[in-house]
Structures are given as C-alpha cells and as structure tokens.
Amino acid sequence: MRYASAFVDSAIESQKSDAIEKDLQEFAMMIAGSEDLKTFIKSPLISRLDQQEAITALSKKAKFQDITANFLALLAQNRRLSMIDSIIAAVTKDLAARRGEVAARVQTAFKLSPDQEKALQDALTKAVGKTVSVHLDVDESLIGGMVVTVGSQMIDDSIKRKLERLKIAMTSNANNNAPAKNVANEN
Incomplete structure (x- = not known):
C-alpha cells in the first residue's frame, strides 16, 4: 500500500517509528470506540476540508507526533480515511517486518x-x-x-x-x- 510504505519510510527517517505506531494504534482505538468518528471518516458527504480540519484538531488533542498528524491530514485531503483500517494494518506490518518481527x-x-x-x-x-x-x-x-x-x-x-x-x-x-x-x- 503506497501510503503506508511512504509513511513508514518517513517515520524511520525521522526516527519516530515507535511513536507513530503508538499514535496509529491509539487512532484505531478511537475509531473502534466511536460510531460517530467511524461514520465521519467513512462518509463521502463530509468535505475534504472538514475532514482535514477535524482530523488535525483530533491529532492535536491526542498529542500525536507531527508526522502522524500530517499523515492523517493527508489521508483526509486525498479521501483515503475510509481505508484507515487497512492502512494502519499495512503500516504496523511494514514496521514489524523492518524490525525483524512477525x-x-x-x-x-x-x-x-x-x-x-x-x-x-x-x-x-x-x-x-x-x-x-x-x-x-x-x-x-x-x-x-x-x-x-x-x-x-x-x-x-x-x-x-x-x-x-x-x-x-x-x-x-x-x-x-x-x-x-x-x-x-x-x-
């Protein structure tokens, strides 16, 4: 998955891969715990700008790394938040593989x-x-x-x-x- 691979490359380059993995897992838990958030990120009726602004505010409140916040905002801008579950899974799998983990x-x-x-x-x-x-x-x-x-x-x-x-x-x-x-x- 192109987004996941590019994000992992950036995370490793910035030496924040553990922190961004934690951020993404926390974001996944937020989605799992809120039907409203789940509907919001998957709805094609919400404008890109509204999604991007909301995700930026959520990232700031959750104190995500800047790289994570920017990544989530990019996904919102490109209408890819609806794929967040598979993107998070791909990021986690890629990071684990690079650490020699299964x-x-x-x-x-x-x-x-x-x-x-x-x-x-x-x-x-x-x-x-x-x-x-x-x-x-x-x-x-x-x-x-x-x-x-x-x-x-x-x-x-x-x-x-x-x-x-x-x-x-x-x-x-x-x-x-x-x-x-x-x-x-x-x-």
Missing part, C-alpha cells in the same frame, strides 16, 4: 492477564524463531482456548472448533451406523 493475531475467549500475554508471546517467539508482535482480540464465542494466526498459518485450538469437529464426527458416525435398507426384499 505479527500474530490471537483470539481468545476472555481477556488474558499481562503474565499470560507475556507467556504467549514468549511461546510464539520460540515456536516461530523470530520476535512475535501479538495482537489480541477477545471473541467470547470461542468458549475457551484460542485461535492463533501467524502469517498464512492458523491454529484453531478453541473449544468452539473442537465441539464443531465432535458434532461432525458424531453425525457422520450416526449416518454410517444407520441400518441399511434391504432393497432385495422390498418386492
């Missing part, structure tokens, strides 16, 4: 404690052989266990998935054990 997405049925998060990160780092940046999501529908995605690999060790597999196994066994119909004796 990003992992972990879904759990409940919020992990800081000790559990650290143990999980250590275990994933050991398994992958690189530093792993873990992004945690809570999905209560998993019931228990977790789903780990690293790159294109996914490990689903959730109770939900185990129950689905058990249901499939029981259904197929029930179908296989049903008495066979004797077609020869029907006439």
Whole structure:
C-alpha cells in the first residue's frame, strides 16, 4: 500500500517509528470506540476540508507526533480515511517486518492477564524463531482456548472448533451406523 510504505519510510527517517505506531494504534482505538468518528471518516458527504480540519484538531488533542498528524491530514485531503483500517494494518506490518518481527493475531475467549500475554508471546517467539508482535482480540464465542494466526498459518485450538469437529464426527458416525435398507426384499 503506497501510503503506508511512504509513511513508514518517513517515520524511520525521522526516527519516530515507535511513536507513530503508538499514535496509529491509539487512532484505531478511537475509531473502534466511536460510531460517530467511524461514520465521519467513512462518509463521502463530509468535505475534504472538514475532514482535514477535524482530523488535525483530533491529532492535536491526542498529542500525536507531527508526522502522524500530517499523515492523517493527508489521508483526509486525498479521501483515503475510509481505508484507515487497512492502512494502519499495512503500516504496523511494514514496521514489524523492518524490525525483524512477525505479527500474530490471537483470539481468545476472555481477556488474558499481562503474565499470560507475556507467556504467549514468549511461546510464539520460540515456536516461530523470530520476535512475535501479538495482537489480541477477545471473541467470547470461542468458549475457551484460542485461535492463533501467524502469517498464512492458523491454529484453531478453541473449544468452539473442537465441539464443531465432535458434532461432525458424531453425525457422520450416526449416518454410517444407520441400518441399511434391504432393497432385495422390498418386492
């Protein structure tokens, strides 16, 4: 993604990559926590200037780095704020790759404690052989266990998935054990 790559280059050049990554994560949390903000940045009815001014004010209030504020204003000016989720993901992935890290997405049925998060990160780092940046999501529908995605690999060790597999196994066994119909004796 062109915007993300250029932004990462600028962030690294200015030696503020950690700060801008933090700014973008905070901006993502603001969007996730506000339906009004989500609607505002995705609406084609809001003028470029209004979006740009609002984003500049928001960036100032949040005390974002100048480079982050300018980047978000540029996205508003070019009508790209609607793509902010994928842009933030691309920036995060690019920064992690440049640090020699691999990003992992972990879904759990409940919020992990800081000790559990650290143990999980250590275990994933050991398994992958690189530093792993873990992004945690809570999905209560998993019931228990977790789903780990690293790159294109996914490990689903959730109770939900185990129950689905058990249901499939029981259904197929029930179908296989049903008495066979004797077609020869029907006439």
